[in-house]
Amino acid sequence: MPTVEQNLFLWGKADGWKDDGDKWSVKWGGTELEWSTSISPRIRHFVPTSTILEIAPGFGRWTQFLKGFCDSLIAVDVSPACIERCKERFASDTHVHCYVNDGKSLAMVEDRSVDFAFSFDSLVHVESDVIAAYLNQLGKKLKPGGFAFLHHSNLGAFQNSTWLPKAIGRPQPIGDGGRPAPMSRGLWLRRRLQSKLTDWGLVNTFDNRAESMSARIFREACDAAGLDCRSQELVNWNHGPSLIDCFSVVTARNGQERKPPRIVENPHFMDEAERARRTAELYSTI
Numbered sequence: 269m270p271t272v273e274q275n276l277f278l279w280g281k282a283d284g285w286k287d288d289g290d291k292w293s294v295k296w297g298g299t300e301l302e303w304s305t306s307i308s309p310r311i312r313h314f315v316p317t318s319t320i321l322e323i324a325p326g327f328g329r330w331t332q333f334l335k336g337f338c339d340s341l342i343a344v345d346v347s348p349a350c351i352e353r354c355k356e357r358f359a360s361d362t363h364v365h366c367y368v369n370d371g372k373s374l375a376m377v378e379d380r381s382v383d384f385a386f387s388f389d390s391l392v393h394v395e396s397d398v399i400a401a402y403l404n405q406l407g408k409k410l411k412p413g414g415f416a417f418l419h420h421s422n423l424g425a426f427q428n429s430t431w432l433p434k435a436i437g438r439p440q441p442i443g444d445g446g447r448p449a450p451m452s453r454g455l456w457l458r459r460r461l462q463s464k465l466t467d468w469g470l471v472n473t474f475d476n477r478a479e480s481m482s483a484r485i486f487r488e489a490c491d492a493a494g495l496d497c498r499s500q501e502l503v504n505w506n507h508g509p510s511l512i513d514c515f516s517v518v519t520a521r522n523g524q525e526r527k528p529p530r531i532v533e534n535p536h537f538m539d540e541a542e543r544a545r546r547t548a549e550l551y552s553t554i
């Protein structure tokens with residue numbers, strides 16, 4: 269259950285970022301391959317555009333590509349170390365503006381100024397209160413007709429699993445439907461212990477994914493923020509076929525009727541990475 273403070277602690281140390289985060293793209297065979305295989309096809313309808321907001325850019329792994337698709341890019345991260353590195357890395361790109369925030373606020377962004385908001389491989393670590401805060405503000409910051417593509421945790425859909433890691437390989441909570449049943453005291457104690465062990469760094473359950481977040485909670489938060497959640501792709505990530513992550517596309521509702529989102533389950537997401545890496549490897553040896 270990473271809090272804003274825990275995220276700041278986790279990502280605030282520049283020495284943990286020796287390769288600007290490129291190590292997280294190794295499964296794809298590199299950062300460029302992850303961008304072209306898994307990100308670009310999903311956002312190509314939203315870019316190029318005028319203003320892009322990137323939430324939680326880290327050391328700029330995706331900023332380096334996004335900046336070529338807009339007239340102005342605003343990057344906001346809770347970690348001063350990350351923003352310092354982005355400022356240094358993109359110093360010659362005068363259209364890139366970088367800000368440290370408090371982990372929830374987009375106050376530095378003008379209302380109705382954002383054509384496309386983006387976050388990838390970051391908000392999986394933030395709990396539902398942070399997602400709700402960002403969605404609330406995106407309701408004001410997006411231009412009419414603007415879109416957001418946000419990658420977040422779906423681990424909360426596994427709430428009823430006695431011990432979260434055992435959820436791996438179990439039947440999926442298909443469609444994320446229904447509210448979780450009330451927890452027994454034994455289950456509650458187990459979950460508390462697991463959270464504590466995670467907090468103390470003794471176990472790293474699902475790469476510190478947020479347990480309070482799910483695709484359903486995201487849709488509810490969109491509703492509350494006056495946003496329309498247009499699509500959700502539930503995907504696996506590193507830990508077998510369980511759909512622990514979600515890519516959600518949202519747009520401002522502008523007083524119009526809410527349309528039902530298209531929800532797709534993709535337990536083969538990590539196969540994209542494997543295929544890209546193997547193909548690139550094959551040709552790199554020629």
Ligand SMILES: C[S@@+](CC[C@H](N)C(=O)[O-])C[C@H]1O[C@@H](n2cnc3c(N)ncnc32)[C@H](O)[C@@H]1O
Nearest residue numbers: 275279289324325326329345346347371389390
């Ligand atoms: C795993 S890194 C990924 C960074 C970048 N998206 C990438 O893929 O290389 C997670 C990033 O999320 C940022 N972060 C975590 N919680 C945040 C929050 N509440 N608001 C803004 N940034 C946050 C961290 O500071 C860190 O830069």
